[in-house]
Amino acid sequence: MASSSFFQASLSSNPHPFYRNPVPKHRPSSIVTCTSTGSNNNSPPPPHPAAAATRVRRAAEENIRDEARRHRPSDKGFSAKYVPFNAGFDSAESYSLDEIVYRSRSGGLLDVQHDMEALAKFDGAYWRRLFDSRVGKTTWPYGSGVWSKKEWVLPEIDDDDIVSAFEGNSNLFWAERFGKQFLGMNELWVKHCGISHTGSFKDLGMTVLVSQVNRLRKLKRPVVGVGCASTGDTSAALSAYCASAGIPSIVFLPANKISMAQLVQPIANGAFVLSIDTDFDGCMKLIREITAELPIYLANSLNSLRLEGQKTAAIEILQQFDWEVPDWVIVPGGNLGNIYAFYKGFKMCQELGLVDKIPRLVCAQAANANPLYLYYKSGWNEFNPVKANSTFASAIQIGDPVSIDRAVYALKQCDGIVEEATEEELMDAMAQADSTGMFICPHTGVALTALIKLRKSGVIGPSDRTVVVSTAHGLKFTQSKIDYHSKAIPEIECRFANPPVEVRANFGAVMDVLKDFLNKAPKSKA
Numbered sequence: 001m002a003s004s005s006f007f008q009a010s011l012s013s014n015p016h017p018f019y020r021n022p023v024p025k026h027r028p029s030s031i032v033t034c035t036s037t038g039s040n041n042n043s044p045p046p047p048h049p050a051a052a053a054t055r056v057r058r059a060a061e062e063n064i065r066d067e068a069r070r071h072r073p074s075d076k077g078f079s080a081k082y083v084p085f086n087a088g089f090d091s092a093e094s095y096s097l098d099e100i101v102y103r104s105r106s107g108g109l110l111d112v113q114h115d116m117e118a119l120a121k122f123d124g125a126y127w128r129r130l131f132d133s134r135v136g137k138t139t140w141p142y143g144s145g146v147w148s149k150k151e152w153v154l155p156e157i158d159d160d161d162i163v164s165a166f167e168g169n170s171n172l173f174w175a176e177r178f179g180k181q182f183l184g185m186n187e188l189w190v191k192h193c194g195i196s197h198t199g200s201f202k203d204l205g206m207t208v209l210v211s212q213v214n215r216l217r218k219l220k221r222p223v224v225g226v227g228c229a230s231t232g233d234t235s236a237a238l239s240a241y242c243a244s245a246g247i248p249s250i251v252f253l254p255a256n257k258i259s260m261a262q263l264v265q266p267i268a269n270g271a272f273v274l275s276i277d278t279d280f281d282g283c284m285k286l287i288r289e290i291t292a293e294l295p296i297y298l299a300n301s302l303n304s305l306r307l308e309g310q311k312t313a314a315i316e317i318l319q320q321f322d323w324e325v326p327d328w329v330i331v332p333g334g335n336l337g338n339i340y341a342f343y344k345g346f347k348m349c350q351e352l353g354l355v356d357k358i359p360r361l362v363c364a365q366a367a368n369a370n371p372l373y374l375y376y377k378s379g380w381n382e383f384n385p386v387k388a389n390s391t392f393a394s395a396i397q398i399g400d401p402v403s404i405d406r407a408v409y410a411l412k413q414c415d416g417i418v419e420e421a422t423e424e425e426l427m428d429a430m431a432q433a434d435s436t437g438m439f440i441c442p443h444t445g446v447a448l449t450a451l452i453k454l455r456k457s458g459v460i461g462p463s464d465r466t467v468v469v470s471t472a473h474g475l476k477f478t479q480s481k482i483d484y485h486s487k488a489i490p491e492i493e494c495r496f497a498n499p500p501v502e503v504r505a506n507f508g509a510v511m512d513v514l515k516d517f518l519n520k521a522p523k524s525k526a
C-alpha cells in the first residue's frame, strides 16, 4: 500500500458545505408548512402530512436543511435507548444513545430498544401511509430510505445532525429469467442493496452511526474519529459518510484480502487506512482494543446503532410488495449483524400492525467461512469460531462473527435456515445469474446457491415468493469474474465461463466465427 504520509495529509477537517450554510435570518413565506403528524396522547391520528401540504418551490437562498427546520414535526414522544440484547423483563440496565457504550455490563451485546408503546399509538395503516408518502422525494431527511423511517430509527436526533446521501430505496426487481430457467420459480425477487452510494448495504447503517457521531461531537463528547475493521464494504461506507461530515475516519483492513475497488474507496475519501498483516477477525480484535483506549468511536456492527439503519431494508421490501409479506428472504452472512437487522425490521412491522406475519429467513455462508452453518448443523448445540479460509466472497471471510447471538436469536424466532456454498457453487451461481442480465457480487452468489439447494430439496416451493438480498454491487468484485471467465481458477471447472473469442482482423475470419455463433444461438420463439 502507499505511504501513510499521503493518508495523514488527507485527513481533512473541512466541514461539508451543509454545515457551513447559515440559517436564513428571515423565513420565506412561500412554502406552506406541513401540519403536525399527531400528538402522543390517545387522540386519533391527524390528517396525513402528505395530504396536508401543498408545496411550492423553496426560496433561492434556502436549502433543504433550512426547509426541514421549518417543517419540523411536533415531538410525539418517540424515543430509543440501548438495552442488553435479549435481556429479561426484569433487567433495568439501559443507556442513553448519547453514551459511548458497545457492550452491556456483563459483556454481552446491546440492542436499540424503541418505545413501542409510543409508536403503537399510531396504527399500522398510519405508518404504512406515512412511509409510503416519503418515497421518491428530496425532502430532508426523508428522501433517504433510512430516514424516511426516522421515527423507528433514531427518533430523537435533530434533522440538522443527520449525515445522509439519500441511501436506501434500492430496487427490488423480479429476477424473471433466472427464476424460471434455473429454479422453476415465478416469484424470485432480488433486493439490490448494492445499488447504493458506496456500492453496498453498509450505507444503510453508516448514515445512522455517523449521524449520531456528528451529534455526539456537537455535544462535545470525546470522539476524535471513527474507526472500523473491515473486509472492504464497512470501510468504504464509513469513510464516505465521515468525509461528508468532516469527521476523521480510521480503517483497519486485512492486507491483500479485499478487492482493489473496495480498497480505493477509503483512500479516495481521505480515511486513515491501516493495511494490517492479519485477517478480518484479527483486525476486529485490534479495533476493539484500540477503541477501548483511544477516543475513536467504533463503527462495526458490534455497535447496535448500525443495525437500526440496516433494518430499514426489510421494511422497504414489505413496502415494495405493497405490504404483502414474502415467504422467504435469503441474506448472505459474515459478521452476522445484517441477518438480525432484517429480522428486527420485519418484526417491528408485525408488532406495530403494518403486516400480520414475518418471512422465514435463510442465512447463507461461504463453506470456507461457515461458523454459523456448523453451529446450525450441530442443532444449535455448540458454537465454535473457525479460522476463515480464503473465499471469493471475500467480504464474508469471517470466522468469529461478533453478532453470533443476534443471528441465532433471529433465526430461531422465524424458523430460519442456514445454508453454505462452496467456492465452485457460489462462482457458478454468480455466473449463471450474470448470464440472465444481473451483475452480482460473489456474496449474492452464496445466497443464490442457498436458494438453489433449498429449491432442489423442496424446502422452498416453486410458487414461494422469495427475496434474495444482493448485498454489494458486482462492479466491486470484477477480479473474481475475470478469473472465472478466463478459466484461471485451478480448482474450479468454470462451467459457465464466457471468454472472449480472439479473431484476426479479417472479414472472412469474423464471418466464420459469427456464423458458427449464430448457428448455435437459441432460436427466438415465433
Ligand SMILES: Cc1ncc(COP(=O)(O)O)c(C=O)c1O
Pocket: 200, 231, 233, 234, 301, 332, 333, 334, 335, 336, 337, 338, 339, 395, 396, 441, 443, 471, 472
Ligand atoms: C457484500 C457483503 N455481503 C454480506 C456481508 C455480511 O453481512 P454481515 O456481516 O452483517 O453478516 C458483508 C459484510 O460482512 C458484505 O460486505
Ligand SMILES: N[C@@H](CCOP(=O)(O)O)C(=O)O
Pocket: 202, 228, 229, 230, 231, 232, 233, 234, 235, 299, 300, 301, 302, 334, 335, 337, 395, 396
Ligand atoms: N463485510 C463487512 C465486515 C464487517 O462487518 P460489520 O457489519 O460488523 O461492520 C465489511 O465490509 O467490513
